[in-house]
Amino acid sequence: MRQELGINLLVYKEKLDQGTAQSTLLKAIKDQGISLAEVRREYIKEASEFQAIAKEVSQNDMTLYYSVPEKIVEDKVPNKNLTTYLEEAKKMNIQNVKFNIGSLNEIDQAGAEELKDILSKYEMTYTIENDQTDENGTFACTKETLEQIRKYELPIGYTMDLGNWYWQKEDPEKSFKELKDQITIFHLKNIAFENEKPKTVMLEDGLIPWKKMIEVLGDKVKVLIEYPMDEEKIADQIETVKEAK
Template sequence: MNVSINTAVFLHNIEAGESQLDCLKRLSGSSIDNIEVRGEMFDDDTKDEELKRINLLCADNDWKFFYSVPEQLFNTNEINSNLKSHLEMADKYHIDHLKISLGNMSQITENQLVDLKRLLDQHTVKVTIENQPNDDGIVDVVQKSLAKLKNFDIPLGYTYDAGNWYWVFETPTDAFNHVKNYISVFHLKDIKRKQTVMLDDGATDWRTIVKQLKDDTPIFLEYDIPDNMLQNQIDLVNELINDSVVEV
């Protein structure tokens, strides 16, 4: 298994005017397993064509296609009304995984969960929810929400974001120990003074966490990385995943 790439690693390039497609082309032939694009980084005028071409790029490189939806699934007493259109988009462009923030499900009813399950079961795309850097993302709330969804047999995975815990005054390691049995996708980043930094430059004990993941859990780099450092960060994680000696 190899590390995967979220297009957040190209933030500086995209802010300079490059498309996610152009950035991803640079990864052709790289030792990565999957790519994840970000919905908020598309231009509405070119999004359709870009998604078509990213799908072809994934096929050419044998990558799985992940998509990050910049919304939350639960809005206190409502389920995101855009979910159906996101699922249909995934079908259209052969997207394998959708990720969406958890949100607040404190007043979601059993009937609403039954409807959610029915909708998700109609589509082949796998959907995961992610912990957020706000009050809805503290570990106690996330753990209880995941347990409730599992109890109702809702076909949702869980994307663990290693960085978001710092904004709710939790430590990634402690949070991991509470939710590790639910994790199906892992977003890796290191944080120092609430800023993302290169791996090993921050406070996150990322090696200990990564070594406890299930062998088939996709691990995404999800932080802005200078062009001349990207291969180093890829190699660092791949060496750990594959039990090689990691040089520091």
């Protein structure tokens, strides 16, 4: 693959659920030859973890993204806690923050200007993501949101989560074809069905032709592996992606 490859800390979900701090896992990612990682806000339990993460990123010469499972816009105005999330990101020297869409697809001029003013105060980039919810996960909502971003010239990119489409009974191939030119970050996972319900699986075991998608993504798009797995499988999954042509 041509694009830079990164790891979302969800790959260590079992450890995170057991209380392992994300700061203690970053060196393991770097030791796999990966310099781009995405930490998850829902697993940061102590304020001291922000400084611990920043220290590990600096010592291991890594680039860090921040996944915030909160709406960037609520009731057509910026989330009242948006500055709090961005201040957290600043403490960790984050380069990109990812949010849920919320009602960004319905934002008006006043709300857009307020949002733009808040985001302009920080030296980082921002993305929204199609998640697994009815509110933020449909193709229609995602497309409308990206149209609003263009209309109001908001400094917000797009993290496409490849697997999440199945939770909304959407077609990932159709969605990718329609939105691929607007993708700035690509969350890579594959999906199979068990009892008619989607579940994440190892990349080579799923239904999505992800290799063909990576082929046509722009060189500047960052590709992040983002699905839980047994720790001993991480190295193999990294190689599977790197070898994709």
